[in-house]
Amino acid sequence: MEGSIFLQCIISGILMGGVFALIAIGLSIIWGVMEIVNFAHGDFMMIAMFITLGLFQYLGLIPIFSLPITAAILFGLGVVTYRLIIRPVIKAPMVAQIVVTFGLLLFIRNMGQFIFKADFRTLPAKAATLDGWLGGSINVYGLMIPPPKLVAFILSLIFIILVDQFFKRTTVGMALRATAQNRKASQLVGVDVDRMYELSWGLGILCVGIGGALLSLFHYIHPEVGLVFTLFSFIIVTLGGFGSIWGAFAGGLIIGLAESIGGVYIAPAYKFAVAFIIFIVVLFVRPQGLFGEG
Amino acid sequence: MKPHWKRSILYGGAILLSLILPLIYPRPFFLHVLIMFFLYSLLSESWNIIGGYAGQISFGHALYFGLAAYVSTFLFVRFGITPWLGLVAAISVASAAGLLAGIPFFRLRGHYFAIGTIGLTEAIAVLVNEWELVGGAVGIYIPMLEPSIAHFQWKSRIPYYYVVFGFLVISMVIVHRIERSRLGYYLRAIKMNEAAAVSLGINPLKVKEIAMAISCGIAALGGVFYAQYTLYVAPDTVMALQISVDMAVITLVGGAGTLFGPIIGAAILIPLAEILRVYLGKVGTLHIAIFGMIVMFVAIFQPSGIIIYFQRLRRWKREV
Amino acid sequence: MAFLEIRDLTKQFGGLVANNNITFDVLEGEIIGVIGPNGAGKTTLFNCITGVYRPNRGSILFKGEKISGLRPYEICKYGIARTFQLIQVFSDMTCLENVVVGTFLKAKHLDQAKERALRFLQRLNLLEKKDILAGNLTLADRKKLEVARALATEPELLLLDEVAGGLNTSEVLEFIEVVRGINRSGITIILIEHVMEAVMNIAGRIVVLDGGKKITEGSPQQVASDPQVIEAYLGEGYRA
Numbered sequence: 001m002e003g004s005i006f007l008q009c010i011i012s013g014i015l016m017g018g019v020f021a022l023i024a025i026g027l028s029i030i031w032g033v034m035e036i037v038n039f040a041h042g043d044f045m046m047i048a049m050f051i052t053l054g055l056f057q058y059l060g061l062i063p064i065f066s067l068p069i070t071a072a073i074l075f076g077l078g079v080v081t082y083r084l085i086i087r088p089v090i091k092a093p094m095v096a097q098i099v100v101t102f103g104l105l106l107f108i109r110n111m112g113q114f115i116f117k118a119d120f121r122t123l124p125a126k127a128a129t130l131d132g133w134l135g136g137s138i139n140v141y142g143l144m145i146p147p148p149k150l151v152a153f154i155l156s157l158i159f160i161i162l163v164d165q166f167f168k169r170t171t172v173g174m175a176l177r178a179t180a181q182n183r184k185a186s187q188l189v190g191v192d193v194d195r196m197y198e199l200s201w202g203l204g205i206l207c208v209g210i211g212g213a214l215l216s217l218f219h220y221i222h223p224e225v226g227l228v229f230t231l232f233s234f235i236i237v238t239l240g241g242f243g244s245i246w247g248a249f250a251g252g253l254i255i256g257l258a259e260s261i262g263g264v265y266i267a268p269a270y271k272f273a274v275a276f277i278i279f280i281v282v283l284f285v286r287p288q289g290l291f292g293e294g
Numbered sequence: 295m296k297p298h299w300k301r302s303i304l305y306g307g308a309i310l311l312s313l314i315l316p317l318i319y320p321r322p323f324f325l326h327v328l329i330m331f332f333l334y335s336l337l338s339e340s341w342n343i344i345g346g347y348a349g350q351i352s353f354g355h356a357l358y359f360g361l362a363a364y365v366s367t368f369l370f371v372r373f374g375i376t377p378w379l380g381l382v383a384a385i386s387v388a389s390a391a392g393l394l395a396g397i398p399f400f401r402l403r404g405h406y407f408a409i410g411t412i413g414l415t416e417a418i419a420v421l422v423n424e425w426e427l428v429g430g431a432v433g434i435y436i437p438m439l440e441p442s443i444a445h446f447q448w449k450s451r452i453p454y455y456y457v458v459f460g461f462l463v464i465s466m467v468i469v470h471r472i473e474r475s476r477l478g479y480y481l482r483a484i485k486m487n488e489a490a491a492v493s494l495g496i497n498p499l500k501v502k503e504i505a506m507a508i509s510c511g512i513a514a515l516g517g518v519f520y521a522q523y524t525l526y527v528a529p530d531t532v533m534a535l536q537i538s539v540d541m542a543v544i545t546l547v548g549g550a551g552t553l554f555g556p557i558i559g560a561a562i563l564i565p566l567a568e569i570l571r572v573y574l575g576k577v578g579t580l581h582i583a584i585f586g587m588i589v590m591f592v593a594i595f596q597p598s599g600i601i602i603y604f605q606r607l608r609r610w611k612r613e614v
Numbered sequence: 615m616a617f618l619e620i621r622d623l624t625k626q627f628g629g630l631v632a633n634n635n636i637t638f639d640v641l642e643g644e645i646i647g648v649i650g651p652n653g654a655g656k657t658t659l660f661n662c663i664t665g666v667y668r669p670n671r672g673s674i675l676f677k678g679e680k681i682s683g684l685r686p687y688e689i690c691k692y693g694i695a696r697t698f699q700l701i702q703v704f705s706d707m708t709c710l711e712n713v714v715v716g717t718f719l720k721a722k723h724l725d726q727a728k729e730r731a732l733r734f735l736q737r738l739n740l741l742e743k744k745d746i747l748a749g750n751l752t753l754a755d756r757k758k759l760e761v762a763r764a765l766a767t768e769p770e771l772l773l774l775d776e777v778a779g780g781l782n783t784s785e786v787l788e789f790i791e792v793v794r795g796i797n798r799s800g801i802t803i804i805l806i807e808h809v810m811e812a813v814m815n816i817a818g819r820i821v822v823l824d825g826g827k828k829i830t831e832g833s834p835q836q837v838a839s840d841p842q843v844i845e846a847y848l849g850e851g852y853r854a
Contacts, residue, residue, distance in 0.1 A: 037405040096597035106586030110579040276413040490702035495690035495719040
């Protein structure tokens with residue numbers, strides 16, 4: 001039954017890919033508006049996962065309900081990070097900007113390891129299946145679709161659409177896009193660039209937070225999980241091209257598929273290697289990404 | 295030329311002190327901290343050539359350190375070849391790997407280069423992890439043998455101390471010579487303004503490749519030493535992201551692009567790390583979290599590194 | 615065979631044709647001026663000659679050899695050096711160090727490079743400022759530094775891009791003398807200029823560009839009275 005294993009991989013890959021895309025969009029927002037790459041990106045996601053876990057373990061909140069809380073906390077973290085750490089280095093050379101978010105990575109990741117120890121945790125089944133609402137597997141033409149992944153995908157997609165509409169339809173969203181394209185010109189028309197930067201951090205980390213909370217529905221939780229997702233997010237944004245939310249979505253799907261297929265057909269250990277190879281190929285063949293503007 | 299005799303006395307004194315220190319105070323932990331200090335100074339000088347002088351921030355430099363460690367260890371354990379010869383092979387392999395990686399990667403800038411180097415090292419570590427010939431995830435253990443120079447193995451820490459100190463002195467001489475050579479000037483020119491540099495006949499890729507080969511060669515010294523000191527190589531010890539990060543962070547905190555920056559950085563961070571590791575016991579990696587805070591602090595308040603304060607001191611003394 | 619031959623040089627950026635079938639010769643030892651309104655394609659021309667751009671069509675031959683399409687560092691080794699319209703000195707290096715980067719093209723080690731660099735600094739009257747950081751210099755001195763640095767590569771052909779811009783009258787006079795001196799030492803010079811007092815006084819011949827095309831060439835007097843040239847400038851509302 002080779003075919004159905006392959007199809008199963010595809011389904012799994014696409015579902016995961018949607019969540020990866022949301023996480024990557026967080027990186028893309030900050031990078032797009034401020035040209036700063038947040039190396040600690042995945043570590044914020046890790047924080048969101050632990051918050052989701054904690055809210056379930058201590059308050060019994062299942063992820064659907066704890067999502068707004070997680071989202072609010074991470075938005076706040078994004079703003080605080082911007083004010084304390086990023087704003088001072090905006091005018092500094094790029095080296096300082098790279099180094100500061102790298103220092104943040106080291107700090108969050110290792111504090112996480114100190115506090116939570118190096119155990120692999122998972123969201124208990126009760127939470128992952130949303131209190132038993134989604135028991136079992138959904139069966140579509142003989143293919144198994146695990147509900148946690150499906151829910152995560154659907155919610156991610158909804159949120160991505162919201163983000164996309166936010167940028168296209170709202171005044172604030174347009175102000176953000178303007179700042180991303182031309183900082184000086186935006187200032188001239190009255191955009192408060194500092195506020196925009198702050199907002200981009202809040203929004204970016206918010207996306208990462210929601211993505212992380214949804215990811216925890218089917219992915220293990222561990223203090224070191226951040227780095228791989230930072231790398232994945234970087235690859236996804238590069239694949240999808242700058243400034244393109246739907247490009248990032250496509251990139252996310254590609255990476256999700258690579259992870260899924262690579263994991264089954266090559267070896268689990270090589271998952272990252274596959275994504276990395278795709279990244280290198282795109283970087284040299286089509287640096288503006290598959291969907292980006294040149 | 296102004297006589298730099300004051301500085302020569304300072305250097306001579308420091309070297310003399312370093313040479314007699316283990317004879318005065320041979321406490322093992324103290325020597326261990328100094329050995330780590332010398333080793334990381336060496337590794338950071340290696341990183342400094344590419345990250346400091348050339349301005350290409352790499353977070354994957356441990357790859358060359360790790361490859362070297364594997365090469366000499368494999369040759370020693372499998373074929374009985376003394377690590378001193380293995381060192382030659384290790385330097386060759388590490389430099390070749392660096393040259394090869396440079397061809398595609400030096401076309402990348404800034405963030406892309408940083409991410410690319412992380413990815414490359416992780417990818418290769420994964421491959422080594424699956425390669426049974428070199429022990430896979432378990433790695434290779436170097437058996438305890440008769441202490442001798444040929445075996446690059448001793449009972450006391452003191453010979454290791456002198457070896458790594460010697461390696462460090464060699465690497466610093468190399469970096470000093472680079473600073474005062476065409477390579478050094480060309481690296482600085484490329485870093486500051488590549489468009490101007492190419493108009494002056496400078497081939498950026500060629501220059502960076504030469505620098506990379508030298509950088510990897512120095513990292514290889516560290517790799518072989520580390521393998522012999524700890525008697526163990528494995529992907530997650532010698533190709534660990536942590537080592538790459540340490541090399542970068544130490545140099546950046548101390549002052550990238552200067553001869554003594556890595557030394558200053560190591561002098562601050564290595565004793566800190568070792569002491570924290572002892573006193574915070576098995577609580578894993580809190581010292582790295584503290585590293586992270588220091589890094590953020592330095593990046594925000596003094597991105598040029600701590601060495602700035604020494605340079606200001608010297609300028610102030612000169613004016614007074 | 616002329617020293618530098620430019621044949622049907624065409625360079626396009628998307629829909630914009632910055633250089634359109636430009637053809638002219640440069641003879642060894644002469645000083646040739648390139649003028650034209652803003653956007654005429656002068657700096658693009660320089661960028662094509664020095665290898666920053668690869669022409670879409672046409673060719674550039676230097677001493678009979680094709681150099682169009684080569685990389686800038688290769689072209690420098692052939693003996694062509696340049697300065698930039700927006701000054702590109704190495705701001706965090708001293709004047710001496712800036713020029714040393716240039717002399718290292720031919721010099722073998724640092725002492726030799728420094729010795730030669732000092733001589734180039736002296737020719738441009740920058741010797742007293744050798745230990746000052748380039749970023750701390752006045753505009754005029756930075757321009758001189760860039761010329762010294764380019765000369766340090768011991769070129770046979772020197773391309774000067776709007777060096778006189780932003781200089782006051784006495785600085786312009788000094789600049790004219792400097793350029794003449796460089797030419798006397800055997801270096802062929804092409805200069806892009808907006809400052810008419812400078813170019814009309816130094817150049818033996820002038821090439822005029824407008825809208826990417828060469829509209830005429832000739833002696834300064836011929837060009838100054840050419841109705842096409844006058845229209846190109848006055849029609850743009852241009853003032854020197």
